[in-house]
Amino acid sequence: MGASATPHRIGYVIAENMVNNRKRGHFKGDVFLVNPNHDEILGEKCYPTVSAIPGKVEAIAVAIPAAKIPETIEEAGKAGTKAAIVISSGFAEIGNRELESRLREVGRENGVSIIGPNCLGIYDAYTGMDTLFLPETKFLSDGREVVATPRPRPGSISLLTQSGAFGASALDYMAGHWMGIRAFVSYGNRCDVTEDEFLEYFAHDDKTSVILMYLEGLAKGRDFLDKAKDTTKRKPIVAMKSGRTEAGGRAAASHTAALAGSDQIYEGVFRQAGIVRARDVEELFDFGRALALQPPGYSENVAVLTNAGGPGIMAADALEESGLAVTRFPDRIMSKITAYKSKGLLLPVLSGANPLDLTAEATASMFKLALTAILEDPDIGGAVVITSHHAPTILDDAAEIIAGTVLRNKKPVTVCDVGGTEMAIAMRAAFEKRGIPSYEVPERAARSLWALIYYGTFIKRRSSPA
């Protein structure tokens, strides 16, 4: 609805996404363009109204002026359409609360569920449904065409966002960091379908392994809590709530008409539902990546295994500050380490405490021996492994050997290799490829292990109440 013939316009970009995705075979359904002023756009027939389209239309993406939208929804509903994604802005976010109420009412009266308004809508990496009005590439001032708003590769992370601008940024971040997406929903003012309903959908969606949420406020706190509790029985949710401060709350109010509410209330909701709270954008994605790749952990006792002293200490500090415990290893582990040392399989100089510093002379097989001893122990819930590639004895095969050890032991492990150049990037990619989330600084690896264990211990406590 509102297909445009003018490149870069919202109605053009959405029409182009859908027509192209159908041509590529990515989108398997039919696509109809609606615009009363054109016979044809993008080589496709244009219909004057939704009711002129032959057969029943399952869903409509709406990019026409706000004032005309309620009557369009009514018409579509009467013609049998069940769902609308209203992209257009001009509703409660600029004070037009009455228009937004009317939109909701005509939707409900006519059996049309509405996502939006004032949003980017949906990107489904598996069906090719794409209402994002931001073109993938744009042209710079010197004429070069560059990737500006990429769509990430298909994966298992679903992302719900109240802010469209954050949504576009998030897709770009995920693509650039090679994270896979299942589905993306930018829902803006959410006049009809609310967060709890999205959660219910993704809770039962087999392709989603973890749900990330960016919230400015909640429409229905109680319903959200109930649905979130159900959802976390099946899969983890990571949420970032903004508008935590006075200034942030003021901005949120004028942005998506959200009442930010007291942060304590949100904190309580997240705790009761076992939602992993991210403090910032980086954590939202760090935690999402960890939970998509690694199993949850069931004990707060964790280990640090390193070949680099300083970064090992940083990881230990960050783990303890997150609430996990990095305590001296139990005798079971210590006696194994002592035995390996006496056989010459581990270096005699290492202290054997936790963090366990294998020193800069450690080889991949020493990592394997020590990590097996650690992860086999029933007390240990997971580990941060630091593989500084600056040590001469660490080559890229270390990632393969360490990843194999992690996968055999079925406990969560996050990895850190600090650096920004060739070998550092190759090492982290080698771990990621094998399902081990790897981070550029120790603290991010540590916090991500916390997320895995926060979720695991929550599930464990809930399923076996004291």
Place this chain on the structure above:
Amino acid sequence: MGASATPHRIGYVIAENMVNNRKRGHFKGDVFLVNPNHDEILGEKCYPTVSAIPGKVEAIAVAIPAAKIPETIEEAGKAGTKAAIVISSGFAEIGNRELESRLREVGRENGVSIIGPNCLGIYDAYTGMDTLFLPETKFLSDGREVVATPRPRPGSISLLTQSGAFGASALDYMAGHWMGIRAFVSYGNRCDVTEDEFLEYFAHDDKTSVILMYLEGLAKGRDFLDKAKDTTKRKPIVAMKSGRTEAGGRAAASHTAALAGSDQIYEGVFRQAGIVRARDVEELFDFGRALALQPPGYSENVAVLTNAGGPGIMAADALEESGLAVTRFPDRIMSKITAYKSKGLLLPVLSGANPLDLTAEATASMFKLALTAILEDPDIGGAVVITSHHAPTILDDAAEIIAGTVLRNKKPVTVCDVGGTEMAIAMRAAFEKRGIPSYEVPERAARSLWALIYYGTFIKRRSSPA
């Protein structure tokens, strides 16, 4: 001392660094290799002892077994050498405290200042002095040669690190993030020259604009505090202290024989000296980059200017949580914004509060108008600017226009453009090239503005006590 003929050995890599740097014209001095068992290494004459070298040797890099080092230092001192960098380990960090005491004593008795032992030593990007025993490249299992421990480009950041492993990682991080380095010192067990003396040197070094420190513990707390107070009168110091927790402290003790001490004590020292404290590795470099590029800020009232609602709220939250104030703009700013709106120079929909959301239709010239009005105001200490390139109206020339506005106003500004692909990377690079630190997530831009204002308000308070 201890030049080796065997590739990859510590004594080989250091000899190779120095000989190559001299051949390239990077190192202007003379280089002599010492090894009693070889006549020639790397095509250079080998001397049996330091005293056999003709003329006076200014400094020696020592990579021979620990037990023999004190006598070597004595011999060098008697031959007129004033400085030694002792790379070798095998001292207090593995319990050999007596050997370390003897090393310090012979150094003092013979007039030789000692950096180390158990360290990487020095990299000076301007003189080509390079005692780092980690080769720049290494060969992977498939035979490919990759950059593993790069040396960053010359710049104005000096880095002091107690941990060598962190030091190598830090060089890699800085190179990968295109940060310039003045000098790098990894000082390990610091048996002789201590942190306060390094600070004194860099305080008076014209090429250093900001000093980054990674600490596990301090040798002489009182001297450090005095020298740090002097130093922050001239230039900022950013410090990251690890071993903050019980587990971290335990690890630090066995790593560089550091007594981590109570974190409150360090917090007090940092506060008294006006040292900007980094909570983690990412902050250490984020703050360093901001302080190297931008002027300090002198008011805690700051602004957020954005074309993306959600990220603007995130920045406001992070600024307020850091202790800065994002309050409604004073009338002076508001009346300018109202005037621009009535002239059609800014969009009528924007609310004009702080954060100021220019909306996704903002152009670079709207950013310029609004940012000028904000930064010109005497109450405002600095700003975070968010330029989401996903907005169709933002092209790469926005960086040039916004950077020009920032430079004219001489107040600190940090920038955020979220994303990981082509355009996001190009946008951030365009800002950095013009001296505006730019970050991938809003919270990092916000915290870095905090660092600039923490330092500026500290200087201001100290120079005009109440």
